[in-house]
Amino acid sequence: MTKARTDSHFHDAEVLEDLYDSKPRKLGFPVKSPSVPNFHGVLKSNNYNSSVPLFNASAVDRLQADPGYSQGGSSANSLNGDDDANLSVIDMYGGDFDSPRKEQTMKKMDTLASGKGTDHNTDRISSNTVASTIETPIRKNVGSFDRYGFRKQTTYISEGEYDIWWTEYSQYCVRRKGKWELLLEKSGLSYAGDSPTRFPARSEKLKRYVRKGIPAEWRGNAWWYFAKGDEILNKNKGLYDKLLSRIDQIKVQKNREKLYPDLEIIERDLHRTFPDNIHFQRESFQDGESTMIKSLRRVLVAFSLFNPKIGYCQSMNFLSGLLLLFLDEEKAFWMLVIITSRYLPGVHNVNLEGVNVDQGVLMLCVKEYLPEIWSYIKPFYKTQNSNRVTMVSFSSNSSMHSKGTTKNEFLYKLPPVTLCTASWFMSCFVGVTPIETTLRIWDCMFYEESNFLFKASLGILKMSEQTLNKGKLHSTSLNHHNQLRSRKVSQDESDMELFQALQTFPKKLLNPNDLFEKIIFKRRITFNNLDQEEIDRCRKFVKNQRNKYKNYIEAVDSSQYSNGRASKYDDTGHNNGNNTNTFNTSTPISDTMIQDVLSSEGYGFKKGISGVNWNNSIKERVRQIRKRKDKE
Amino acid sequence: MLQFKLVLLGDSSVGKSSIVNRFVKDSFEDLRESTIGAAFLSQTIKLNDNGKEVIVKFEIWDTAGQERYKSLAPMYYRNANAALVVYDITELDSLNKAKTWVEELKNKVGDDNIVIYLVGNKLDVCEKDSSKRLVSLEGAKEYAKEQGLLFIETSAKTGANIKETFQEIGEKLYDIKKTEVNTDLDGNTGEIEISKPSTNDTTSCCS
Numbered sequence: 001m002t003k004a005r006t007d008s009h010f011h012d013a014e015v016l017e018d019l020y021d022s023k024p025r026k027l028g029f030p031v032k033s034p035s036v037p038n039f040h041g042v043l044k045s046n047n048y049n050s051s052v053p054l055f056n057a058s059a060v061d062r063l064q065a066d067p068g069y070s071q072g073g074s075s076a077n078s079l080n081g082d083d084d085a086n087l088s089v090i091d092m093y094g095g096d097f098d099s100p101r102k103e104q105t106m107k108k109m110d111t112l113a114s115g116k117g118t119d120h121n122t123d124r125i126s127s128n129t130v131a132s133t134i135e136t137p138i139r140k141n142v143g144s145f146d147r148y149g150f151r152k153q154t155t156y157i158s159e160g161e162y163d164i165w166w167t168e169y170s171q172y173c174v175r176r177k178g179k180w181e182l183l184l185e186k187s188g189l190s191y192a193g194d195s196p197t198r199f200p201a202r203s204e205k206l207k208r209y210v211r212k213g214i215p216a217e218w219r220g221n222a223w224w225y226f227a228k229g230d231e232i233l234n235k236n237k238g239l240y241d242k243l244l245s246r247i248d249q250i251k252v253q254k255n256r257e258k259l260y261p262d263l264e265i266i267e268r269d270l271h272r273t274f275p276d277n278i279h280f281q282r283e284s285f286q287d288g289e290s291t292m293i294k295s296l297r298r299v300l301v302a303f304s305l306f307n308p309k310i311g312y313c314q315s316m317n318f319l320s321g322l323l324l325l326f327l328d329e330e331k332a333f334w335m336l337v338i339i340t341s342r343y344l345p346g347v348h349n350v351n352l353e354g355v356n357v358d359q360g361v362l363m364l365c366v367k368e369y370l371p372e373i374w375s376y377i378k379p380f381y382k383t384q385n386s387n388r389v390t391m392v393s394f395s396s397n398s399s400m401h402s403k404g405t406t407k408n409e410f411l412y413k414l415p416p417v418t419l420c421t422a423s424w425f426m427s428c429f430v431g432v433t434p435i436e437t438t439l440r441i442w443d444c445m446f447y448e449e450s451n452f453l454f455k456a457s458l459g460i461l462k463m464s465e466q467t468l469n470k471g472k473l474h475s476t477s478l479n480h481h482n483q484l485r486s487r488k489v490s491q492d493e494s495d496m497e498l499f500q501a502l503q504t505f506p507k508k509l510l511n512p513n514d515l516f517e518k519i520i521f522k523r524r525i526t527f528n529n530l531d532q533e534e535i536d537r538c539r540k541f542v543k544n545q546r547n548k549y550k551n552y553i554e555a556v557d558s559s560q561y562s563n564g565r566a567s568k569y570d571d572t573g574h575n576n577g578n579n580t581n582t583f584n585t586s587t588p589i590s591d592t593m594i595q596d597v598l599s600s601e602g603y604g605f606k607k608g609i610s611g612v613n614w615n616n617s618i619k620e621r622v623r624q625i626r627k628r629k630d631k632e
Numbered sequence: 633m634l635q636f637k638l639v640l641l642g643d644s645s646v647g648k649s650s651i652v653n654r655f656v657k658d659s660f661e662d663l664r665e666s667t668i669g670a671a672f673l674s675q676t677i678k679l680n681d682n683g684k685e686v687i688v689k690f691e692i693w694d695t696a697g698q699e700r701y702k703s704l705a706p707m708y709y710r711n712a713n714a715a716l717v718v719y720d721i722t723e724l725d726s727l728n729k730a731k732t733w734v735e736e737l738k739n740k741v742g743d744d745n746i747v748i749y750l751v752g753n754k755l756d757v758c759e760k761d762s763s764k765r766l767v768s769l770e771g772a773k774e775y776a777k778e779q780g781l782l783f784i785e786t787s788a789k790t791g792a793n794i795k796e797t798f799q800e801i802g803e804k805l806y807d808i809k810k811t812e813v814n815t816d817l818d819g820n821t822g823e824i825e826i827s828k829p830s831t832n833d834t835t836s837c838c839s
């Protein structure tokens with residue numbers, strides 16, 4: 001395909017024609033695309049609607065199926081290679097799955113040889129696929145891609161490193177799958193095909209199993225089951241199809257660009273979603289777009305119509321992209337709905353307030369559970385009329401100066417480190433950590449809800465502390481804290497190191513078990529006690545505090561304006577760095593408001609297993625209860 | 633070593649990440665992942681001050697271009713020494729977005745010392761096919777002059793004018809810093825944001 005296609009943002013009519021080109025229709029219903037790539041090379045006919053062609057969108061499969069592309073040469077044996085890294089999951093698990101896959105492979109090879117489709121279920125696309133594979137082979141080295149079609153090599157990890165790690169991790173995966181199979185057997189959950197659709201009842205044991213990783217080829221079903229996808233789907237039967245029909249209508253609408261500005265933004269992001277993944281790469285047959293990209297477009301556009309409050313937010317392309325690798329299109333859509341509403345409420349909204357709230361929650365957690373790290377990242381504000389930086393308590397450079405301290409200002413003026421951590425939440429670690437690690441986090445997110453995202457974040461922060469300590473940062477930073485960061489430049493320098501570390505460290509977390517074994521499974525690590533209730537309470541608290549500050553700052557602003565002074569605060573409330581003493585000289589706004597802001601208690605985490613909130617009032621109550629008990 | 637904070641702003645997909653990547657790694661990818669939130673990178677350059685070599689380290693924040701990320705932007709341009717406001721010369725609307733960024737920077741940062749560079753990217757596309765150009769060189773130049781901005785057209789793909797742009801920013805900031813230090817010596821305690829040489833001087837005190 002020509003370069004023009006990538007760059008065309010909705011302008012040329014010809015492109016518009018097939019923008020929303022959906023699959024061939026049957027009985028007037030759009031057929032969901034075969035979006036689930038067959039990364040493990042199993043026939044899915046048992047679990048999938050028969051309209052789904054066998055093609056399974058797997059470029060990897062095609063690569064593997066064509067002897068011409070395998071490194072080893074032309075014999076069928078070379079398909080299975082001798083390098084573990086090249087094996088599909090199924091190859092590794094062996095057993096019953098082995099033969100159908102080989103059969104399929106052989107069948108495809110026959111097809112390739114004879115040059116015509118043998119599959120009666122195939123629609124236009126799959127036969128095209130087969131045909132075009134011959135005409136325009138993708139000359140890529142299969143060994144360079146992982147089992148999901150992602151390029152193994154990244155900026156921070158070489159293919160060799162990946163392969164060495166994978167030899168071991170793949171065996172771990174095989175062992176875990178064995179355990180899962182036993183567990184399911186014991187629970188009386190038999191299943192046909194390659195993946196169960198029902199899983200055992202929730203238990204500590206199951207939670208542990210999930211934390212150790214759901215078998216890759218079960219992930220789609222397991223996520224769907226744990227996130228209660230059926231509940232939402234059954235309540236909304238047919239809705240996705242309706243949305244697709246609306247997309248068709250919009251396609252022919254006149255000034256759609258004006259009416260649906262999200263469409264263009266989605267369009268720009270489609271090809272910038274996993275460009276390193278085989279399934280998302282341009283195919284040279286058809287109109288140059290992979291099936292996956294088409295599914296991605298439909299899911300994103302349908303979502304933007306479904307939830308106009310969110311519309312489209314960059315990062316949702318990665319969420320949907322990953323979902324599409326494991327679930328069919330309709331389910332991927334509903335999972336996106338679930339993620340954006342249940343796990344990450346408000347995070348993708350137009351004002352992104354949910355991100356700020358979650359960053360506030362994370363900062364509270366860091367302050368509570370990782371005080372060492374907090375000492376690096378808590379914000380420092382410059383005092384004015386001075387080229388030195390002093391460590392000042394938050395309040396001392398605002399109007400609250402003389403009125404005492406406030407504990408929670410950092411929830412409003414978030415520390416700069418949140419510039420890095422915000423994307424961890426927006427994309428649920430997609431693109432933040434290497435894919436296998438991300439998937440393990442997703443396993444837990446769907447089983448344990450959003451509190452796990454905070455645990456994972458705290459875990460990563462804790463682990464990166466070692467990197468920080470190794471580097472210069474430790475010495476300089478500790479110095480700073482003893483010496484109260486004497487100069488701005490040193491602060492900038494340590495900030496830079498911090499950002500650098502926080503950005504690169506997660507990208508090197510190739511082995512998920514580093515995170516899980518060193519952090520998540522360790523009982524003595526206190527933040528592992530965080531539960532969903534705590535996170536929900538914390539979110540509420542932060543939301544409240546942010547509102548208070550916002551109102552307060554706005555009130556201050558307007559009184560500033562009436563004094564003929566412009567505010568030094570920007571509208572998001574982030575201290576823009578040159579706030580001056582203006583507040584001190586202004587007429588105070590209502591005392592109650594100041595009082596309200598100042599009197600805010602710090603957030604009280606419940607401690608240990610007792611589940612008691614140790615903020616002052618509760619402490620008092622406990623004391624009274626104890627007294628009473630003592631008397632009895 | 634001098635250290636400057638630099639932020640890239642501009643509409644989604646105009647090529648901010650590609651520009652930074654060309655500058656930092658001297659590479660270009662036809663398909664680059666869209667940026668979520670922001671990415672942090674750093675790179676050093678050398679300047680020549682009358683034969684004396686000066687090393688400048690850039691702390692670069694590459695932000696996400698989508699409109700809604702704008703609410704996070706103040707965190708990024710806070711204390712920035714320079715801003716690259718990027719638009720795509722093949723997208724008319726991206727210049728309008730760039731203009732709103734310029735306005736916001738002028739209103740919110742309010743620091744005369746922030747160097748704003750207006751950058752028209754994807755020059756290579758128009759060199760190949762001049763009909764692709766939707767933002768005229770003259771128009772953009774005129775606007776930049778009006779607003780007192782530095783201006784250039786670049787291509788992250790070919791690398792045209794990328795290094796030069798950062799080099800010029802480095803020089804400009806160095807000059808500003810020098811005059812600042814001078815006024816400082818005159819007893820004026822103007823803020824020296826940037827880059828006194830880093831020392832672990834524990835005697836410097838804090839008020």
Ligand SMILES: Nc1nc2c(ncn2[C@@H]2O[C@H](COP(=O)(O)OP(=O)(O)OP(=O)(O)O)[C@@H](O)[C@H]2O)c(=O)[nH]1
Pocket residue numbers: 006272642643644645646647648649650651661662663664665666667668695696697698753754755756757786787788789790
């Ligand atoms: N031909 C050409 N294409 C470019 C150039 N710069 C960027 N691109 C392409 O334009 C697309 C967008 O570039 P990005 O660097 O991702 O854009 P961005 O401004 O970072 O976008 P966001 O991260 O969404 O804000 C990519 O596909 C790039 O390959 C250029 O100079 N010439």
Ligand SMILES: [Mg+2]
Pocket residue numbers: 648649650665666667694695696697
């Ligand atoms: Mg970018």
